[in-house]
Amino acid sequence: MPNAHDPDGRTPDDDAVLDRLAALRTADLPVRGGRTMAYVYDSGLAGLDELAARAQAAFAGVNGLDMTVFPSVVALENDVVGRAAALLGGGPATAGTFTSGGTESCLLAVLTAREYARSTAGVTRPEIVLPVTAHPAFHKAALLFGLTPVTVPVDPLTFRVRAADMEAALTGRTALAVVSAPSYAHGVVDPVAEVAAVAAARGVLCHVDACIGGWYLGHRRLAGDIAPPPAFDLGVPGVTSLSVDLHKYAYTPKGASVLLFRDTELRRHGWFAHASWPGYPVVNPTLQGTRSAGPLAAAWAVLQRVGPGGYTELARRVHRATGRLVEGVGRIEGLRVLGAPEASLVAVASADPGLDPFVVADEMRPRGWYLQPQPAAAGSPANLHLTVTAAVASDERIDELLAELAAAVTRARAHGPAAVDPAMVELAAALDPDTLGPAEVALALEFAGVAADGALPERMAPVLAVLQALPPRLTERLLPEVVSRLYRASGAAGAD
Numbered sequence: 001m002p003n004a005h006d007p008d009g010r011t012p013d014d015d016a017v018l019d020r021l022a023a024l025r026t027a028d029l030p031v032r033g034g035r036t037m038a039y040v041y042d043s044g045l046a047g048l049d050e051l052a053a054r055a056q057a058a059f060a061g062v063n064g065l066d067m068t069v070f071p072s073v074v075a076l077e078n079d080v081v082g083r084a085a086a087l088l089g090g091g092p093a094t095a096g097t098f099t100s101g102g103t104e105s106c107l108l109a110v111l112t113a114r115e116y117a118r119s120t121a122g123v124t125r126p127e128i129v130l131p132v133t134a135h136p137a138f139h140k141a142a143l144l145f146g147l148t149p150v151t152v153p154v155d156p157l158t159f160r161v162r163a164a165d166m167e168a169a170l171t172g173r174t175a176l177a178v179v180s181a182p183s184y185a186h187g188v189v190d191p192v193a194e195v196a197a198v199a200a201a202r203g204v205l206c207h208v209d210a211c212i213g214g215w216y217l218g219h220r221r222l223a224g225d226i227a228p229p230p231a232f233d234l235g236v237p238g239v240t241s242l243s244v245d246l247h248k249y250a251y252t253p254k255g256a257s258v259l260l261f262r263d264t265e266l267r268r269h270g271w272f273a274h275a276s277w278p279g280y281p282v283v284n285p286t287l288q289g290t291r292s293a294g295p296l297a298a299a300w301a302v303l304q305r306v307g308p309g310g311y312t313e314l315a316r317r318v319h320r321a322t323g324r325l326v327e328g329v330g331r332i333e334g335l336r337v338l339g340a341p342e343a344s345l346v347a348v349a350s351a352d353p354g355l356d357p358f359v360v361a362d363e364m365r366p367r368g369w370y371l372q373p374q375p376a377a378a379g380s381p382a383n384l385h386l387t388v389t390a391a392v393a394s395d396e397r398i399d400e401l402l403a404e405l406a407a408a409v410t411r412a413r414a415h416g417p418a419a420v421d422p423a424m425v426e427l428a429a430a431l432d433p434d435t436l437g438p439a440e441v442a443l444a445l446e447f448a449g450v451a452a453d454g455a456l457p458e459r460m461a462p463v464l465a466v467l468q469a470l471p472p473r474l475t476e477r478l479l480p481e482v483v484s485r486l487y488r489a490s491g492a493a494g495a496d
């Protein structure tokens, strides 16, 4: 534990504790300011964080585990879920659940579908059909809940799945078909209406993962004066559930997502009830037991303060900024945008073998910009992911980003691409991830440039080049080892 005890073992005063926390934060990426273009979402609105923090603190100790004795939780949740349903095509029958985040929403959608397929159609070896671009949360769900994932390739140019390919993958065991609106990696919207129609025709449930873009796309549609997104929500016939994260484009504190269902009858299949133990009777609508109402209260407060008009204005700005960014990237020689981004996420790849996008990211980092590397996979080339949030959504800020990007491209060209030793790759490819022992793992990580304590080098391009060259299953064996080196019970990171 990072501790602020003095050498005599006296406990520190509040300021000393908070100072220590603040000191730990200095090594992190900034969460505000718009230059961290992944992981964080900044509205740029003055006072919003402070309001959210106060609401969160006021409800931190309230426990959503028992909604019968904390009616405030029910009132807040109904209001938040109701707002999401109204925005995203819900009708009088729509039901929903507030969850801790996108992953939990996706997990619950899959669990619900599995139980629904089991009880209504007797499906015992369930499958989930999903584009290769779907979020890993669905693979996690498949693993946790015992479904077989059936991945469907996407169009190599648009990165959208084709409805016919999804249809061909449906079987009598399919519990759920998944589409993204938009996908995280490329920011494109799958053909929701077509896929939902073929799923419905087969009696298969269809989930729309609008975790990242749902709140933004819904409000962009409200704007009226800018290009509306393709139909993607619960209003589309055949769509039976939809996830939308509030801690992304609703700019609420982390720990906030909504999972919508076409009705309560579907929703109940994912709930857990237990009355055959000596303790209190249990009904868990989510995967959690004890559930702090802090994130819910904070989300409610932020939704109140920004309001539909405020979100619509932010969506207008993000839309304009994303358009300017896409256009500007297209003018930088050596860069290209993958697909046709329909939301606020842009994937920037190299158009020139002499230009390594991960070296571009390394060059941007010391200038205060974090662009997220997305290694080549499943037909998608190596690229950089840029999430445009409201804080960076002005002409000046986008032009500043484009200028930095152009300069970074020049430096990256001079630097040259990160190289991998082909002999080592060949050697690594021959390794069997299932039988890899500690010695081989250590060797492989040393080769990749990962230190014994899990520390990564300042320049990530060489590490990413190695990762990208390895078979994904081997990478999946090695990555937890890197993280495992970071988490040690005796770690005492930050303590002195």
Ligand SMILES: *Cc1c(COP(=O)(O)O)cnc(C)c1O
Binding pocket: 101, 102, 103, 104, 106, 135, 137, 180, 182, 183, 184, 209, 210, 211, 212, 245, 257
């Ligand atoms: C972020 C995201 C998720 C998972 O959400 P978390 O909040 O990170 O758990 C799922 N799907 C998509 C498309 C996302 O972008």
